[in-house]
Amino acid sequence: MDKSGDDAKVAEAFFAFYQEFPSSKLSDxxxxxxxxxxxxxxxxFRSIELREELLAKFPSSDLVNQNxxxxxxxxxxxxxxxxxxxxxxxxxxxxxxxTFEGTADALYNAGLFRDxxxxxxxxxxxxxxxxxxxxxxxxxxxxxxxxxxxxxxNGQLEQAAETYKAYFxxxxxxxxxxxxxxxxxxxxxxxxxxxxxxxxAIKHFEASVKAFERMEGGGTQFRLAPLYVxxxxxxxxxxxxxxxxxxxxxxxxxxxxxxxxQAKIKLxxxxxxxxxxxxQMGQGEWGIAALFMIGExxxxxxxxxxxxxxxxxxxxxxxxxxxxxLEDQAFPxxxxxxxxxxxxxxxxxxxxxxxxxxxRANALLAELRPKEYPEMAERLGVPDxxxxxxxxxxxxx
Numbered sequence: 588m589d590k591s592g593d594d595a596k597v598a599e600a601f602f603a604f605y606q607e608f609p610s611s612k613l614s615d616x617x618x619x620x621x622x623x624x625x626x627x628x629x630x631x632f633r634s635i636e637l638r639e640e641l642l643a644k645f646p647s648s649d650l651v652n653q654n655x656x657x658x659x660x661x662x663x664x665x666x667x668x669x670x671x672x673x674x675x676x677x678x679x680x681x682x683x684x685x686t687f688e689g690t691a692d693a694l695y696n697a698g699l700f701r702d703x704x705x706x707x708x709x710x711x712x713x714x715x716x717x718x719x720x721x722x723x724x725x726x727x728x729x730x731x732x733x734x735x736x737x738x739x740x741n742g743q744l745e746q747a748a749e750t751y752k753a754y755f756x757x758x759x760x761x762x763x764x765x766x767x768x769x770x771x772x773x774x775x776x777x778x779x780x781x782x783x784x785x786x787x788a789i790k791h792f793e794a795s796v797k798a799f800e801r802m803e804g805g806g807t808q809f810r811l812a813p814l815y816v817x818x819x820x821x822x823x824x825x826x827x828x829x830x831x832x833x834x835x836x837x838x839x840x841x842x843x844x845x846x847x848x849q850a851k852i853k854l855x856x857x858x859x860x861x862x863x864x865x866x867q868m869g870q871g872e873w874g875i876a877a878l879f880m881i882g883e884x885x886x887x888x889x890x891x892x893x894x895x896x897x898x899x900x901x902x903x904x905x906x907x908x909x910x911x912x913l914e915d916q917a918f919p920x921x922x923x924x925x926x927x928x929x930x931x932x933x934x935x936x937x938x939x940x941x942x943x944x945x946x947r948a949n950a951l952l953a954e955l956r957p958k959e960y961p962e963m964a965e966r967l968g969v970p971d972x973x974x975x976x977x978x979x980x981x982x983x984x
Contacts, residue, residue, distance in 0.1 A: 592628075594624045594625075594627040594628040595624070595625070595628040595630075597620075597624045598620075598621045598622075598623075598624035598625040598627075598628055599621075601617045601618070601620040601621035601624065602617070602618070602621040602637070604617040605617040605618045605621060614645070615641060615644075615645040615648040615650055616650065618637060618640065618641045618644070618645070619638075619641055619650050619653075619654060621637050622634045622637035622638045622641065622654075622657070623657075625637060626661070631661060631664060631665060632665075634661060635658065635661050635662070638654050638657055638658050638661070639658065641654050642654060642655070642658070651681065652678055652681065652682055652687040652689070652690070653687070653689075655674050655675075655677055655678035655681065655693075656674075656675075656678055656687070656689040656690075656693055658670075658674040659671045659672075659674040659675040659678065659693055659696070659697075662674065663696070663700075668700040668703060668704060669700070669704055671696070671697075671700055672696075672697040672700040672701050672704070672709075672713075674693075675693035675694060675696055675697035675700075676694070676697045676713065678690055678693045678694075679693060679694040679697065679713075679716065685720055685721075691717065691720075691721045691724060694713055694716060694717045694720075694721075695713075695714075695717050697713045698710045698711075698713035698714040698717060698733075701713060702733075702737055707737045707738075707740075707741045710737055711734050711737055711738075714730045714733055714734050714737075715730075715734065717730060718730040718731070728754075728760050728763045728764065728767065729767065731750055731751075731753065731754040731760065731771070732751070732754065732767065732770065732771060732774065734750050735747045735750035735751045735754075735771075735774060736774075738750060739774075739778060739781075744778050744781055744782050745782070747774075747778050748775055748778045748779060748782070751771045751772075751774045751775035751778065752771075752775050754767075754768070754771040755768050755771040755772050755775070765802060765807050765808075765809060765812060766809055766810050766811045766812045766815075769795065769799060769809070769811075769812035769815045769816065770811070770812075770815055772791070772792075772795040772798075772815070772819075773795070773815040773818060773819060775791065776788045776789075776791045776792050776795070776819065776822070779791060780822070785825070785826075788822070789822065789823055789825075789826065792819040792820075792822055792823050793823060795816070795819055796816055796819055796820060796823070799812060799816045813868055813869075813870055814870045814872070814873070816868065817865055817868040817870035817872075817873035817874070817877075818870075818872075818873050820861075820864060820865045820868070820873075821862075821865050821873050821876055821877065821880075823861075824858070824861045824862060824865070824880070827854075827857065827858055827861060828858055828880065828884075830854065831851065831854045831855065831857075831858045831884070831887070832887055834847060834850055834851040834854065834891070835847070835891055835894075835895075836848055836851070836891045836892060836894070836895035836896075837894075837895065837896065838896070839896040839897070839898050839899055840898075841898055844895060844896075844898075848892075848895075851888060851891060852888070855884055855885075855888055858884050859881055859884050862877040862880045862881045862884070863877070863881065865877035866878060866881070871934075871938045871940050872940060872942060874934065875931050875934050875935055875938075875940060875942065875944050875945065876942075876943075876944045878927055878928075878930050878931035878934065878944075879927070879928065879931045879944040879947060879948050880944075881927045882923070882924040882925070882926070882927025882928045882931065882948070882951075883924065884924075885920040885921070885923045885924040885927070886920070886921065886924035886951065886955075888917075888920050889917040889918070889920035889921045889924065890917075892913050892916050892917040892920075893913060893914070893917045895913065897909055897910060921955060924951075924955070925951075925952060925955045925956055928948040928951055928952050928955070929948075929952065931944060931945070931948045932945065932948045932949065932952065935948075
């Protein structure tokens with residue numbers, strides 16, 4: 588049975604009482620109830636009108652806080668988020684004693700809506716008040732990361748870095764949730780890199796990884812931190828990869844060319860070992876990235892060998908034999924590189940993760956094994972967002 592008609596009649600009765608006895612001690616409750624039953628009858632906009640009238644006519648009513656909360660919810664239900672935030676903030680400002688049970692959620696939602704509306708400074712103000720006034724709530728400590736993220740997305744990188752650092756260096760906050768502490772460490776390092784201070788970021792990541800290992804060795808149970816640490820370790824590999832990539836076999840002098848090759852081969856093992864450590868953490872997003880880079884290490888060496896100059900003192904026949912020998916050295920490396928790219932691609936499909944490294948593996952396989960992967964890169968394109976990276980997976984080389 589549809590009760591909306593009955594609710595509408597009840598609403599009309601309460602509103603009639605309010606109109607007939609505007610000075611009654613019960614007038615505010617009558618109007619409040621009229622708004623409630625009007626909403627139950629399905630008329631959201633009329634309910635809003637009645638609640639705003641209640642706010643204007645009875646500013647000192649003991650129903651004001653409840654009414655403000657209801658107004659925020661009503662405007663939220665029709666996606667009028669600026670109005671919703673306004674009424675939630677009005678409630679928070681009025682409930683100075685923090686006695687109304689809905690104030691905490693109202694203030695948090697106000698911050699959420701201000702952020703969505705691009706009013707990031709007001710969002711931060713709301714979140715800071717929430718974290719201070721409702722510090723006992725389970726999610727209060729997470730607000731620091733929300734504030735840091737807002738600063739970061741709005742280009743306030745210095746403030747973002749300070750916010751993240753304040754979290755993981757705070758003796759109380761850093762002990763609340765070890766996973767969140769590691770996330771704050773990761774975000775701080777990312778911001779340092781955005782600020783162009785990669786050296787400091789890498790030193791920070793190294794210290795964070797050591798902290799993770801120390802905590803894990805001490806019995807700390809982590810859920811998400813291994814994913815964050817895998818990302819840190821991947822970033823830590825960048826300088827070593829760049830050193831390796833920078834070694835080119837570009838001197839035609841035989842002795843110098845040999846020294847360059849030996850240096851690159853020696854560093855190759857170190858780079859592969861570093862990416863293998865990332866791989867062994869079994870974290871989907873960064874395991875795929877590490878697999879790709881392991882392949883890239885071999886492809887880079889093969890490319891350096893094939894692009895190296897021919898010694899000028901060789902005859903034409905000797906030069907041809909020399910180039911054939913270089914190809915014999917390079918092609919097995921190309922084959923192992925392609926295999927690593929295939930493994931990265933297969934793991935991407937298995938886990939449903941499509942990211943920058945999936946796209947690069949596609950492109951290089953289309954180049955290295957065109958018969959098996961014809962124009963795959965062109966068909967798939969380049970991703971503009973990452974898939975869910977919260978996967979734990981077994982990786983094998």
